[in-house]
Every structure is written in C-alpha cells, then in structure tokens.
C-alpha cells in the first residue's frame with residue numbers, strides 16, 4: 001500500500017479493527033518514510049454477472065435504486081429501503097461466493113420486500129420475473145394471500161402455498 005502523502009511504496013499496519021457486521025476491516029497504517037498515518041478499509045470483493053454475461057462490481061446502491069422504484073408512492077421510508085438493501089447484501093455475502101448472478105440478487109430481494117410492502121413486491125416481481133399476463137399476477141397474488149392466511153393462523157388454506165408464479 002502506497003503512502004498517500006509521500007508515495008513511499010510501503011506502509012506498516014499499526015492497528016486493525018473489524019466492523020460490527022464483520023464485512024469490513026479498517027487498518028491504521030504508518031508510513032516508515034514520512035511517519036504519517038492513514039487508514040485503509042478492506043472489504044471482500046463481490047461481483048455480479050449480468051444476464052448479458054458482463055461482470056460488474058456489486059453495488060448496494062443499485063439494490064436501493066431498484067427497490068425505491070418499486071416502492072414509489074408506497075408508505076415505505078428511505079430507512080426501510082436502506083435496511084432492506086443492507087440485509088440483502090449481508091445475505092449475499094453470507095453465501096460465501098465472490099461472484100453472484102443478477103438473478104440470484106433479484107431472488108434475494110423478493111423475500112424481504114414482500115415483508116416490507118406487498119404492492120412494491122408485486123411491482124418488483126412483475127419486472128424481475130417478467131410477468132407477461134394477468135395470470136402471472138393472479139398467481140402471485142394468490143400466493144401472497146395464502147402466505148398471509150398462514151401467518152394469520154387460519155387453517156385450511158396452507159395448501160394454496162403450492163400456487164406459485166411460473
């Protein structure tokens with residue numbers, strides 16, 4: 001690591017601290033040449049393979065933007081969206097793979113988004129899963145209703161859970 005002050009080609013780590021969620025490490029470094037100190041932050045690199053085959057660095061901001069679009073006009077705060085994106089990133093990093101495909105990210109967003117707002121979930125799912133007919137919406141809504149019934153503890157509707165959008 002170059003010293004950012006004098007460009008000396010080496011530096012010494014004087015302190016390391018892992019963030020609470022374990023996803024980053026901050027290192028305090030000192031330049032042996034000019035003696036000045038600086039901090040570096042280390043994160044595991046995560047890349048995304050898009051449908052086109054192009055690879056790009058993972059960006060939490062992109063999740064935020066996609067989810068925000070789906071939540072337009074819904075009673076969902078920026079904090080809710082930021083928290084959702086953080087959860088999604090933690091889940092994805094938790095898989096331990098350095099390369100994710102865009103499809104996997106979409107799938108990971110669907111669960112927490114459904115808990116956050118069902119209308120936003122339907123919007124997101126319709127774009128992401130490329131709904132192309134009313135039947136697709138119908139199936140997704142049926143599945144949402146069935147899930148809600150199960151959560152409410154109603155009996156007899158649990159078998160509806162097998163209905164899923166194709």
Ligand SMILES: [Zn+2]
Pocket residue numbers: 003004005006007008031032033034035036
């Ligand atoms: Zn230096």
